[in-house]
Structures are given as structure tokens and as C-alpha cells.
Amino acid sequence: MSQFSSVALPQVGSFVLLLALALGAYSFLAGAFALFLGGKEGEYLGETARRAGIATFAAVFLAAVALVTAAFTDDFSIAYIFHHSNRDLPGPYKFAVLWSGQEGSLLFWSLLLATYGFVLRLRYKTDPRLFAYASVVIAAVQVFFLMLLNFAAHPFAILQGQLPPDGSGLNPLLQYPEMVIHPPMLYLGYVGFTVPFAFALGALIMRYPGEKWIHITRRWTMVTWGFLTIGIFLGAHWAYAVLGWGGYWGWDPVENASLMPWLTGTAFLHSVMMQEKRGMLKTWNMWLIFATFWLAILGTFLTRSGIISSVHAFAQSSIGAWFFWFLIVSLATFVFFYVQNKSHLRSEHKLESMISRESSFLFNNLLFVIACFTVLWGTWFPKISELVQGNKVTVGAPFYNNVAVPVALLLLLLTAVGPLLAWRRTSLESLRRNFMWPALGGLAVGILMMILGVRPWKDVAYFYSLMAAMLATLVMLTVISEFIRGGRVISRHTGFSLPGSMLHLWHRNTRRYGGYIVHFGVAVVIIGILGTPFNRDVEKEMGFGDKMNLGPYTLVCQSYTQDDNANYSNEWAIINVFKGDQQITTLYPERRLYKASSQPQTIPRIYPTYAQDLFLVSDLYIVYEGRNDTTGQPIIKAHLNPLVPWIWTGLIVMIFGTITCLIPNTAPLRATVPARVQTAPVVGAGD
């Protein structure tokens, strides 16, 4: 089997990749020609293009299967497998080899795009002509990635020279369970934005009447956004749990690359409602979805071309030129079709008041785009500085913390206020009525924090934390008050209990109230982040029985022990954790030495203190850093990171909210009360 695979897999993989390119090219060219041709002939030709698109998926899928099989059969004749796997690599990581390196991750990207295209082409009967246009756009993007795979970053390239007995192994940093799911989630997000973009461009080219393309892509966009959100947070959690520095976001260009399309994608999710409800912002939405697609590609260009330094592994490679030209061609294509058809994108309504849902969406979009610009600017500035003054500068966390945080706080304020505003116009009296209690709640939290010792005048970071706490509270109270107000209305009309009415309220408009749940989750995430200025850490050489104090906790070193397996040898410390006299847990921070790559790796242990402080929970984060070269004593570093567990809780709330947005609405209940009552102004300003 091994001998068979070593002969056949590279050839099979290479052949199906080439076949996929031919099929993809046919799907694009024949599809485009069929649309140009029109009529019965065009219809027949378009059908062959659709089937070629489906066959492309089959071919790319086979290529991915061939690469994964090569990893499982240790086929080191394939250079990619040699560089990213080894015989003793555990099974799940051999599967993850598919996206652990440059060539494999591009194949994975192509596979996901082909899968999205496959689903889209199967569902073509929803609107055959619009789907045909979208299918052509997706085929064009697919052809680019398949050209890249066939001619610039071939995953089945043969290793030159003698066949090695074992591979170099997977990067130890990637040997962590989350790395098996983080990249697929992130890529599902990146690639997924191609679908709404394809529909948008298709609708623009064919001057599609109405907003049907938005209705068709609504779920695609939500799902894609959900995947990207999960991917970004999983990446942050991976950095937190693996890198051992006690942080979760380092403003590295690769992290920034994932954040940029997320920001514009989030703006699109909001502004698209303006187009659905009021027929406004059509041009803006078109540009926004294009920008989201384009930024996903730009991020890939930045991080894989080597043009911007990054700690991530993809940095130096020769595929940058391909991405550069793809970016130029896609921008030119979009601009061409936009200029040709922009008259089709006129607004149907005008804005009636500054205090309205519409204007809040406008400002929300502006802030999202500014946040995206700030991240893009910070990522590019080292290169710009090098071009202008000849020397590179670093743009690290202090820049982003000072520039991006104020924008984020403004966004948080809008997140609180926006839902309270009605479409068209809102009276100041209504705004004051709905806003007063949440605002007082936010203020109370601010005062409480100051009483507890937060001194915003001592450090700007404390000031930001205080503001973030107040605004996050405001957002949460606004969401709760919206549910209660709407629930009361339904309860009055139907006689249901308040909780039952709130549930019914959500079920009647899952998208709106699911969106509020997402807002609530964002506020919870913000609460998790605002603990950062209060992080503490200590470091000490610890022998048996040595103690180290950190906040209210005492760490006592019980012992050290070692182990060995085929993949790595390891040593870990056994640390007992006490609060007062009571032992609350034992932690086992670990240090590994991976055999294939001879690379060391620390595995921190994290204990969230839910049992000790439910609301003001902290992470007790212990790292075994290794031994002091001089004394031979083990070094333990401990961090106490307040509120961090809320970040991951917030993500769960956000994802729950996103899922609830996807559930279809139920029909409104018929009220059984007299007509006079029905006509009363029953709902808050937000409605």
C-alpha cells in the first residue's frame, strides 16, 4: 500500500488538480459565453457550464483526499508531506496537515470554494439566471486558485533526492486540538464571502430588479460571518492557550488580515438591512461586499507575499505576485461593471431624520470602515515608512490600543443606541424614555468601579476600561429592556407570561432579536477584554515545596515529572493552588520537546476561577518556562488575568445569537383584544 501510494498519489493528485483547472476554466468561459448568448442555445451551454462547475468540486475534492491520504500513508516523496508531517504524528494532526502549510492551505481554500460553488449550483432553480451569473463569478475565482495550485504552489511537488525515512514533522505550535478546527472555520469565513460577492456582482451586471439577491444571500452571509467570527476567536484562544505569553491578541499582520474582512462584513450585515427595508445604500452595499471579498484576498496577499513581516509561518513565498495581479484584475472588473451599471443603484427613499435607525446604521458603517482602515493602515505603515523615509518602523499594540480603542468605544455606544431608534425618525422624548434606565445602569457600573479602586486618571488604559465597562453595561441593559418592552406588549395582547411572550417575540423576528443576542455577546466579550490593564504576573525559580504568591492565590510547587512518547518527550511541574488555607486545584504546566523537529514547546495550564469569583472570574495561567541554564532550577511564570473567561463566554453567546438569526420567523399571533387596544402605540422606538 505504501509503495503503491508513493508511486500513485502525487500523480493522481497532480492529474485531478489539472483536471479541476480545465473544468473550472470551462465552467467560467462557457458560463460567461452562455450568458452573453442568451436564448435556448445559451441555456444549453449554461447547463454544461453548471455541470462542469459541479465536476470541479469532485476533482478538487479528490485532490484533497489524495493529499490527506499521502499524509496518513507517510508518503514523503511529496515535498509538502515531508515538510509538514512525520510518521509518529497523531491521526487528527495528519488530517490537519491539509491546511498546515502554504500549498495545502491553498488547496483547502480551493476545496471550500468548490464546495460553496457545488451547493450554489445544486440550488440554481431558486433563480436560474441570477445563479448562473453568480456561478460564473465563483468559477473565475476558482480558476485563479487552481492556477495558483497548478503553477505556483503545487501541493504534490516531488521531493528531490533520496527518499527520507521520516518527515520534518508538523510545527509544534500547530499540534494543539484547536488547530484542527481553527483554520477550517477561518477559511470557511474568508471563502464564504465570495458567495454574496458573486451574487452582488451578478445582480449588478444583469441590473437585477429588487433586493432578491440580498434575500437569497442573507443566510450565506450570516453563516459566513459566523464562521469567520468563530475562526478569529479560536485563533485568539489558540494564541492564549499555546503561545504562553498570557495574551490572546498581538496585532500581528495575520491577525489583522482576518479582522479586516470581519469588520467590513459586519458593516455589510447592518447596512444591507437599509437596502432591504428602505431601498437605500445600494451603491454602498455593493462596494462593501466587494471590499469584504477583496480584503480577504488582500490579507492573504499581505501575509503570504513576505511584503509585511509576520510571526506566522507563511511569510516568505513567491506567490505574492499572483495575488497582486488577482487583486488588480478583480478591482478593475468590479469598477468596470459598477461604472456601467451604477444608474441601477439609485436609492428609493431619502433619509428623513438624523435621529433614526437609518442614520445610526450610517454612522455604524462609517465606524466599522474606519476601524478597518485603521487596521489596514497600521498593517501597511511599516512598508509605507520604509518607502518614504528608508527605515522600517514597528506598528505594535500601543498604536492599535490608542487608535482603535476610541473607535471601538464609539461603536459600542452606537450598539447601545441604535436598537432604540425607529426607522425614519425617533422623537427625543422616546429616545430619552427608552435610554434613561440603561444609561443610569451604565453610570452605576462606572461609579462602582471607581469605588472598587479603578482610577481612570492614573492611566489611559484604566480610562478605556471604565468607559468600556459602562458602555458594555449600557448595551446589555438596552438589549434586555428591548426584550422586556416587546414581551410586555405581546403579553398584553395575548395573555402569555412575560418569559413566554419574550420567546414569542424573538420567534416572530428571529433576525432582529437574534441580532440583539449577538450584541449582548459582543458586550460580554468587551467585558472580558477590559480586564487587560489589571493583569498581573510573577516569575520565580521554584524547587520542591517553594511558594509563590499571586493576588489572593498561593502556588506551591509539589513536584516535577517527565514522560516520553513517540512524538515528543515532556516534563511538567505539579503546582498546587491555594486560596487562603484551602487548596482549590492542582495544575500541570508542561514543556515538550518534539522529536521530529527538535523544537521545544511550552503548554500553559489555565484555571478559570469560576468557583471562587463567578462574575469577576479570572484565569490563573501557569507556564513552565524550562530550567535556568546556570542553576538548573525550573522556572515557573504565573499570570492572573481578570475577566478573560468572559471573552470565550461572549463568543458562545454571539454564535447562539447568529444561529437564532437563521431560524425562520413564525407568523404573528392574532390578538384577541378589542381593536381600540390594538391601535395603541405599543412598541418602543426601536420598532
Place this chain on the structure above:
Amino acid sequence: MRLSSRPKLKPAAQLALIGVALFTFLGVGDEDARFKDIGHHLMCVCSCGQVLLECNHVGCQYSDRMRNELAAALDRGDNDDLTIQSFIQKYGMTVVAAPSTKGFGRVAWIMPFAVLLAGMGTLVWIVRSWRMRPAPALADGIRPVKGPELERFREQADKETDL
């Protein structure tokens, strides 16, 4: 009496005063705070991409040495500028974690806020110009609607009010 006869400050002015008072106290700190502050404005040069005080790599060749150098500079009584300059001379411009607020580096800081202000201004202008647009003229007063047209309006109202 004289005080009470003065006109009351507007809420916005009161807020501004509180803001000024808050920021007046910014930057007050002791030696430890200075170490933390400057240490968070410098990068570790081991290529980890992390701020000096957050580099935690096992066997890092630079972070301990750099931290000791920082502590020594503060012990000598060097001011913040001098300390950072000595690091720049030794490790190059990239040792500073954020662009300078002087020279071309200032552009990095100004640009996002300039774009934000320009964006806000443009948005306000767009919103105002939209509001100035003349409303569609009605023929002779309000025309009563009924039948399918009324249904269409009801649907639109449902769509726009959500509930």
C-alpha cells in the same frame, strides 16, 4: 451670592471640565510604573513580534537582557526619551513598539483620526443633503388609498416596523 448669580454651565461644558481634570492627572507614576510603561513601548527583538515585557519565549536570547538594560537606565535616572533613544541606537528603529509622534511617524497617528473626521463630516453633509431633497409632490392633498394599494402599504409598514 455672586456665584449663584452666574449663568449655569451647560452639561457639555461640565463634561469637558471633568475630562480636562481627568487628563491633567495622566502620566503620574512611580519607578515601577515607568518600567512598565517604557517596557510596553518597546519590542523584544527576538522576532517574536511581542512587546518587551510580554515576550515569554523559552530560551529567548534578548528579553531578559533588554529588561535589565531598561532597569539599569531607570536606575541611572535617565528620562524616558533618553532611555528609548539608547534602545534605538542599540537595536534600531524597530525596537519602538509604535511609530514616533515626531516627523513622518506622526502621519501614522493622525491619519486614522483625520479619516474619521473627514468621514463624519462627509456623512453629516450627505445626510443633510438627503434631508434637503424635496419631498415628492402630492396632487391635491392626501389621496385616500384602499384595496391592494392599502395592503401594499400595510406590508411595507410591517416590514419596516418588524413587530
